[in-house]
Amino acid sequence: xxxxxxxxxxxxxxxxxxxxxxxxxxxxxxxxxxxxxxxxxxxxxxxxxxxxxxxxxxxxxxxxxxxxxxxxxxxxxxxxxxxxxxxxxxxxxxxxxxxxxxxxxxxxxxxxxxxxxxxxxxxxxxxxxxxxxxxxxxxxxxxxxxxxxxxxxxxxxxxxxxxxxxxxxxxxxxxxxxxxxxxxxxxxxxxxxxxxxxxxxxxxxxxxxxxxxxxxxxxxxxxxxxxxxxxxxxxxxxxxxxxxxxxxxxxxxxxxxxxxxxxxxxxxxxxxxxxxxxxxxxxxxxxxxxxxxxxxxxxxxxxxxxxxxxxxxxxxxxxxxxxxxxxxxxxxxxxxxxxxxxxxxxxxxxxxxxxxxxxxxxxxxxxxxxxxxxxxxxxxxxxxxxxxxxxxxxxxxxxxxxxxxxxxxxxxxxxxxxxxxxxxxxxxxxxxxxxxxxxxxxxxxxxxxxxxxxxxxxxxxxxxxxxxxxxxxxxxxxxxxxxxxxxxxxxxxxxxxxxxxxxxxxxxxxxxxxxxxxxxxxxxxxxxxx
Numbered sequence: 001x002x003x004x005x006x007x008x009x010x011x012x013x014x015x016x017x018x019x020x021x022x023x024x025x026x027x028x029x030x031x032x033x034x035x036x037x038x039x040x041x042x043x044x045x046x047x048x049x050x051x052x053x054x055x056x057x058x059x060x061x062x063x064x065x066x067x068x069x070x071x072x073x074x075x076x077x078x079x080x081x082x083x084x085x086x087x088x089x090x091x092x093x094x095x096x097x098x099x100x101x102x103x104x105x106x107x108x109x110x111x112x113x114x115x116x117x118x119x120x121x122x123x124x125x126x127x128x129x130x131x132x133x134x135x136x137x138x139x140x141x142x143x144x145x146x147x148x149x150x151x152x153x154x155x156x157x158x159x160x161x162x163x164x165x166x167x168x169x170x171x172x173x174x175x176x177x178x179x180x181x182x183x184x185x186x187x188x189x190x191x192x193x194x195x196x197x198x199x200x201x202x203x204x205x206x207x208x209x210x211x212x213x214x215x216x217x218x219x220x221x222x223x224x225x226x227x228x229x230x231x232x233x234x235x236x237x238x239x240x241x242x243x244x245x246x247x248x249x250x251x252x253x254x255x256x257x258x259x260x261x262x263x264x265x266x267x268x269x270x271x272x273x274x275x276x277x278x279x280x281x282x283x284x285x286x287x288x289x290x291x292x293x294x295x296x297x298x299x300x301x302x303x304x305x306x307x308x309x310x311x312x313x314x315x316x317x318x319x320x321x322x323x324x325x326x327x328x329x330x331x332x333x334x335x336x337x338x339x340x341x342x343x344x345x346x347x348x349x350x351x352x353x354x355x356x357x358x359x360x361x362x363x364x365x366x367x368x369x370x371x372x373x374x375x376x377x378x379x380x381x382x383x384x385x386x387x388x389x390x391x392x393x394x395x396x397x398x399x400x401x402x403x404x405x406x407x408x409x410x411x412x413x414x415x416x417x418x419x420x421x422x423x424x425x426x427x428x429x430x431x432x433x434x435x436x437x438x439x440x441x442x443x444x445x446x447x448x449x450x451x452x453x454x455x456x457x458x459x460x461x462x463x464x465x466x467x468x469x470x471x472x473x474x475x476x477x478x479x480x481x482x483x484x485x486x487x488x489x490x491x492x493x494x495x496x497x498x499x500x501x502x503x504x505x506x507x508x509x510x511x512x513x514x515x516x517x518x519x520x521x522x523x524x525x526x527x528x529x530x
Contacts, residue, residue, distance in 0.1 A: 040294035042280075043218040045229045045242025050186040053170075057140075058183050061116075061132035077394045078427045080118055080127050080414065085109065086423040087116065089144045089404045090414035095177060096153020096515075098436045098453045100124050100412040103147040103158055104425050106134065112141040113163055123453070124412055124427055133180055135172070140164060144197060144404045146256070149177065150205040151514030155235065157208050159200035167195040169212055173235075188240070190214055194226060201256035203263050203284045204509070205516055208235055211254035211265040216244050226250035228267040230280055230292070243289035245278065253403060258284070259311030259512050266307040266318055269296070275303040277320060279335075297333050297340055299324055304331070306403060312359035312512060313462055315382055319345065319357040319366050328353045330368050334383045343383045346375070353401055356408045360433045361511055362459050367408050367415075372397035374406055374415050376430050380459075392428050395419045410434040411455045433458035437508050437515040438490060442526040445475070445498050446519075450482065450510045451490035458485040463510045465495050469521045470502035499524050 061082075081087040086107040093101045099120050105113045115135040120127050135142065142160035149156045158172035168187050175182040196213035203209060210231045217223050224244065228251045233240040247269065254267045264281045277297040286292065297304060302324035310317045316335040321328045328351040333340045345366050346352040352375070355368045364379045368389075373396060375389040393399055398419040399406070406415035411432040416423050434454030441447045446465055452458045461482040467475065475498040482491055504526060506517040519529040 041246045042243055042289050042292050042294065043220070043246050044289040045216050045218075045231070045244050046191070047242065048188040048190070048231065048240050049238055050171075050188060050240065053185040053187060055137065057135050057137045057185055058180060059134055059136060060180070061129060061134060063129045076428055077417075078124065078127070079417075079420075079424050080427045081106070081116065081425040082129060082132070083116075083424075084422065087425050088400065088402065088416045088423050090407050090416070090425050091145050091147045091404070092407045092409040092412050092414055093147045093149040093156060094153070094409055094412075094434075095119070095149060096436075097121075098123070098410070098434050100409070100414075100427070101147065101149065101156070101177070102414055102425065102427070103145045104414075105143045105145060105160070107423075108136075113143050115142040115145055115158075115160060124429055127427075135185070139166070140170065142170075146199045146201075147172075148200060148202045148256075148258075150202050150235075151509065151512070152205045152516045153177070155202075155205070157200050157202050157235075159198045159210055161197045162195070167192050167214070169195060169198065169214075171198075171200060171208075171210060191217065196226065196252060197254055199254045199256040199265075201258045201263070202235075203258040204514055206234060207258075207263065207284055208233055208240075209256050209258060209263045209265070210240070211256050211267065213252055213254055213267065216242075218244075218246060224248070226252070228254050228265065228278065228280070230265045232263060232282075232286070241288060243280070243282075243292045245280065245294055247278075251278065253306060255307055255309050257309035257311045257316075260313050260316075262311065262316070264309055264311060264316060266309050268305055268307065274298070274301045275305055277304050277307045277318060279309075279318060281316075295335070295338075295340065299331075299342070306354060308355055308357050310357040310359040310364065312361060312364075315359065317357055317359055317364055317383060319355040321353055321355065327351050330355050330366065330377075332357070332364065332366060332379075332383045332386075343379075343386065345377050345386050346370070346389055354403060354405050356406050358408045358410060358432065360410065360435060360454075360458060361461055363433055363456060365408060365430060365432045367392070367406055367413055369399055369401045369405060372399055372401070374399045374413070376408075376413065378431065378456075392430065393417065393426065429455060431456045433485070433487075435461055435485065435511045436513045437510055440506060440508060440515055440517045440529055442519055442529045444524055445495040446506055446508075446526060446529075447492055447494040448508045448510075448515070449490050449492050450485065452485045452487055455487060457487055458511070459483065461485050461511050463493050464508070465493065466507045467495060467498060467504050467521070467526070468507075469500045469504040472498070472500035472521070474499035476500075497524060498526060
């Protein structure tokens, strides 16, 4: 009898295990704040070939010295945009010297939109008008741009949503950020009846990642409506691969981030009972769609909206709005390994909305809009605890509430402001580290200077130096971690002994910053670095 009972129990266990394996994987909660990933059915999107726009859509701004609005500055808020018409939706990137580069949409007199580009060369103190460029064409009305710059600070990619009824997808390739004559505009022809928003990012200095919302036809021949399609390719590639998740629900508001060894995208999924966040990610060297994974971020039946991503090393962050309390609050999710963990950034009876996020080392900074003001909150322990929010704009109640109304990158913040009775782009500097590679030199090995030009101390700065040469017998890579890098301080790191021969490519990274140089390796010496 005992033997028969053991056999019966064993059979029951096998049946239960088989049943469990046949059930579609679902999101599990390991604690009230932890969420784990689950299986996704990814499909390849059609490979697209970029087509260069041959017409000249890029123009230099005509300086108007009589425009007094060019000089407006109230308190610490600096007005960036010089236009009497409405400007909105700033996106901030950082050039090779750690200076802010802002892209925003500009409403024209006929109520269409152009795309404006502005640079500062003194950490945002001034914004010279002879460094203003814009894209204008009857074929596009670009809004809600995103822009990212390579880790060596020399090249940029931009994307935008076209506010005209056209399903052509465009992106901007500023091949040499300092030379507007090298800037190119490309298009992708999509076989779709719907094209929504888009977002773009750059992985180090080698890869472009673009997420779009559009209809897409899968390998099964079915058309999936309003889905988030992620495209990626080497910067100079003519063709871009694509991937999407086949879940049947409309998606919106894509965002992209890169860092560590990964490329990431996120979007809203407007499901039947709630809105939640889909994240998709892959190693940067992924060849096809089979290398992609996914996860979703949910909180019961409440709505999570307006996702924004940031990556620093192995920590990936997604900041969102949440309405579980009957109003809008700001949550930050951190993914380490396969787990998402939830932290509260701001939770008051008022609505906190339209978040933006930046991360560097252990420091994470979030901005959001509340009662017509822009607030900033900072965490110095990877999002586990958050400082009390502080108001950024000096003039009360002037910040416009809208998706992508504000952006933050490093210590720099920009937002849409109506204090002048029209919408302008304003700028301010918060407290955050800004790590960069300021100098690379040779001799016996390679030395690199890593500096913090931000407004807060940096901690746990991961660095790496890689030397690649045709003949390399000894050495080639060195790495480490700077436990602390205070404001205004620089540290020198080096490879140690090298021995080889030939033209060498030197790649240095420090957190999310980097530089790529060329030199010549002759035995233990490396020289001619440029």
